[in-house]
Amino acid sequence: MRFIITLDRDEDGVWVAECPSIPGCVSQGQNKDEALENVKEAIQLCLEVRAEKGMPLTIETQQIEVMA
Numbered sequence: 001m002r003f004i005i006t007l008d009r010d011e012d013g014v015w016v017a018e019c020p021s022i023p024g025c026v027s028q029g030q031n032k033d034e035a036l037e038n039v040k041e042a043i044q045l046c047l048e049v050r051a052e053k054g055m056p057l058t059i060e061t062q063q064i065e066v067m068a
Helices: 032-052
Strands: 006-009 016-018 025-027
Touching: 006 032, 016 032, 025 032
Parallel strands: none
Antiparallel strands: 006 016, 016 025
16 A cells, blocks of 8 residues: 655654554654654554554545645
8 A cells, every 4th residue: 555644853853754544643753764664664553453443444635735
């Protein structure tokens, strides 16, 4: 499966990676590469838990570009 993730840097300089199509699926790392590796593991674990609980694996999301 392919997922879109968001990657942001928080106020402490830690990189936070989130998978919007899997509610609560968030991880972090000291650099971008670490955050990306960690979120891959988080995605796998979240999918396993959701499957065990009989929950939908993902929710519908859309990416929309907004000009401000």
